[in-house]
Amino acid sequence: MVQDRWLSVDEIADYLGVSKDTVYTWTNQKGMPGHKVGRFWKFKSAEVDDWVRTGGAARESTGAAEEGKK
Numbered sequence: 001m002v003q004d005r006w007l008s009v010d011e012i013a014d015y016l017g018v019s020k021d022t023v024y025t026w027t028n029q030k031g032m033p034g035h036k037v038g039r040f041w042k043f044k045s046a047e048v049d050d051w052v053r054t055g056g057a058a059r060e061s062t063g064a065a066e067e068g069k070k
Contacts, residue, residue, distance in 0.1 A: 006035075006042040015045060016052070030059055 012034075013020045023041075026032035033047040051057075 004044050004046050006037075007045060009041050009043075012043040012045070012048060016048070026057060030056060032056060 007015065009020050009023050013023045016023070023032070023034075027034045027041060031051070032043075033051050034041045034043045036042075
């Protein structure tokens with residue numbers, strides 16, 4: 001049985017073919033699914049795949065970063 005293991009920022013960036021900065025931007029501004037574990041971000045490739053397929057990277061900012069500035 002193959003399990004979907006947790007991926008680091010470096011690993012998910014490599015998986016998607018983008019920079020780490022892009023991963024942080026997408027997580028904070030576009031709602032990319034990630035989970036903060038302590039001070040580290042962790043990702044499930046299946047969740048990220050679904051997010052990409054539904055156009056998550058192409059969406060306008062979700063406002064999550066803006067809400068944090070209030």
